[in-house]
Amino acid sequence: MSGHGEAQPMTATKSGPLRGVAEVPGDKSISHRSLIFGAMAVGETRVTGLLEGQDVLDTASAMRAFGADVIRHGQGEWSVHGVGVGGFREPADVIDCGNSGTGVRLIMGTMATSAITATFTGDASLRKRPMGRVTDPLSLFGTRAYGRAGGRLPMTVVGAANPVPVRYALPVASAQVKSAVLLAGLNAPGQTVVIEKEPTRDHSERMLLGFGAELTVEKTAEGNVITLTGRPELRPQTVAVPRDPSSAAFPVCAALLVEGSDIMVPGVSQNLTRNGLYLTLVEMGADIEFMNPREEGGEPVADLRVRFSPDMKGIEVPDERAPSMIDEYPVLSVVAAFATGKTVMRGVKELRVKESDRIDAMARGLEACGVRVEEDEDTLIVHGLGAGGVQGGATCATHLDHRIAMSFMVCGMASKKPVSVDDASPILTSFPVFEGLMQALGADLSRG
Numbered sequence: 016m017s018g019h020g021e022a023q024p025m026t027a028t029k030s031g032p033l034r035g036v037a038e039v040p041g042d043k044s045i046s047h048r049s050l051i052f053g054a055m056a057v058g059e060t061r062v063t064g065l066l067e068g069q070d071v072l073d074t075a076s077a078m079r080a081f082g083a084d085v086i087r088h089g090q091g092e093w094s095v096h097g098v099g100v101g102g103f104r105e106p107a108d109v110i111d112c113g114n115s116g117t118g119v120r121l122i123m124g125t126m127a128t129s130a131i132t133a134t135f136t137g138d139a140s141l142r143k144r145p146m147g148r149v150t151d152p153l154s155l156f157g158t159r160a161y162g163r164a165g166g167r168l169p170m171t172v173v174g175a176a177n178p179v180p181v182r183y184a185l186p187v188a189s190a191q192v193k194s195a196v197l198l199a200g201l202n203a204p205g206q207t208v209v210i211e212k213e214p215t216r217d218h219s220e221r222m223l224l225g226f227g228a229e230l231t232v233e234k235t236a237e238g239n240v241i242t243l244t245g246r247p248e249l250r251p252q253t254v255a256v257p258r259d260p261s262s263a264a265f266p267v268c269a270a271l272l273v274e275g276s277d278i279m280v281p282g283v284s285q286n287l288t289r290n291g292l293y294l295t296l297v298e299m300g301a302d303i304e305f306m307n308p309r310e311e312g313g314e315p316v317a318d319l320r321v322r323f324s325p326d327m328k329g330i331e332v333p334d335e336r337a338p339s340m341i342d343e344y345p346v347l348s349v350v351a352a353f354a355t356g357k358t359v360m361r362g363v364k365e366l367r368v369k370e371s372d373r374i375d376a377m378a379r380g381l382e383a384c385g386v387r388v389e390e391d392e393d394t395l396i397v398h399g400l401g402a403g404g405v406q407g408g409a410t411c412a413t414h415l416d417h418r419i420a421m422s423f424m425v426c427g428m429a430s431k432k433p434v435s436v437d438d439a440s441p442i443l444t445s446f447p448v449f450e451g452l453m454q455a456l457g458a459d460l461s462r463g
């Protein structure tokens with residue numbers, strides 16, 4: 016598991032054309048939620064296409080610790096025998112969520128309105144991340160939380176024995192916070208209301224409806240007003256997890272940058288709360304064809320044909336697009352380095368509190384590869400060098416962050432000189448087959 020084992024350096028060298036089909040694994044957000052919602056239902060939920068990355072495996076262990084029966088039947092095929100809303104038992108040991116902010120925040124929300132106590136921890140990256148954004152709204156239900164200074168893990172959460180429903184306007188655009196409040200609202204009597212000014216990924220809302228909760232989303236001048244009626248009996252579901260558009264971003268961007276590439280990436284989500292990167296790439300001049308649009312696992316998806324695109328131009332990414340591409344800025348900043356002109360990314364300060372400070376990690380690594388970068392607290396600007404123009408020849412620090420590791424591997428595949436990362440092991444949290452999948456397309460990746 017990342018952060019616990021030895022660092023595993025990895026190097027990407029200028030690669031020949033990428034060709035073939037990139038079948039990326041299941042969506043991380045939906046995988047976490049299928050285990051957690053399955054644990055809240057009465058009876059057996061079946062899941063196919065589950066992402067078997069460490070983040071999701073840690074959530075599976077946590078659900079077992081709270082009393083659900085979580086069983087792996089085969090590759091991506093799992094079942095969850097849920098305990099029902101309010102049915103969690105007190106875990107006998109500390110809950111270790113590893114590297115996963117989504118895992119810990121959603122699970123805190125889920126247990127927050129039951130009369131049980133749990134202590135949460137995680138790896139060195141997760142222990143630096145702010146939990147107050149979740150425990151503040153949870154305190155409105157009557158939940159108490161005792162963590163380290165600054166609301167950091169390890170943290171003990173004492174669930175509310177007599178929760179009251181809440182009305183909460185999100186101060187940051189965060190699907191994790193929204194979901195934590197909705198999950199807590201499940202076991203509070205009456206109606207819990209969450210208001211989000213900017214729409215964030217809506218998997219919790221879609222899945223709660225699928226599991227039989229009473230939930231409405233009203234679009235108003237204040238933003239989306241989400242109303243959940245507490246104490247439903249959730250019905251077990253069959254969940255087919257669609258492929259992860261955030262993981263698909265890596266082969267897609269690699270194919271755009273590596274000369275002569277022409278690949279297919281099937282089943283990429285076109286959910287409007289997740290597709291901001293794809294809109295941005297097309298605006299930059301990327302050659303992406305969106306084929307065979309359809310529904311899979313309740314999500315709109317398309318097959319992407321992606322070809323080498325030597326004439327991409329830098330653009331100003333609209334601020335309001337940030338929530339729909341928040342995890343894709345690191346790899347976008349690599350694409351920007353190979354475009355002509357500057358790419359301006361504003362309104363991105365949330366990147367500073369992800370698995371690492373992603374603005375800092377990308378800025379330092381790109382500079383080491385010969386790219387000019389400007390940054391402030393809320394902004395990243397990359398001055399592109401054009402196709403094939405990036406020098407490379409650097410070792411970049413990943414700071415226990417899977418997306419930083421994969422972004423610099425994409426950079427190395429198209430740079431003049433190889434690019435290394437000090438530790439590629441965090442890739443296992445979200446995209447365990449990254450190395451083999453990219454090599455099968457023709458990427459030159461090696462250990463060390």
Ligand code: S3P
Pocket residue numbers: 043044045117188189190191192194216341342365
């Ligand atoms: C996620 C929400 C996002 C995203 C994370 C997954 C989710 O985090 O960065 O990778 O599954 O709800 P924030 O809610 O903090 O923006």
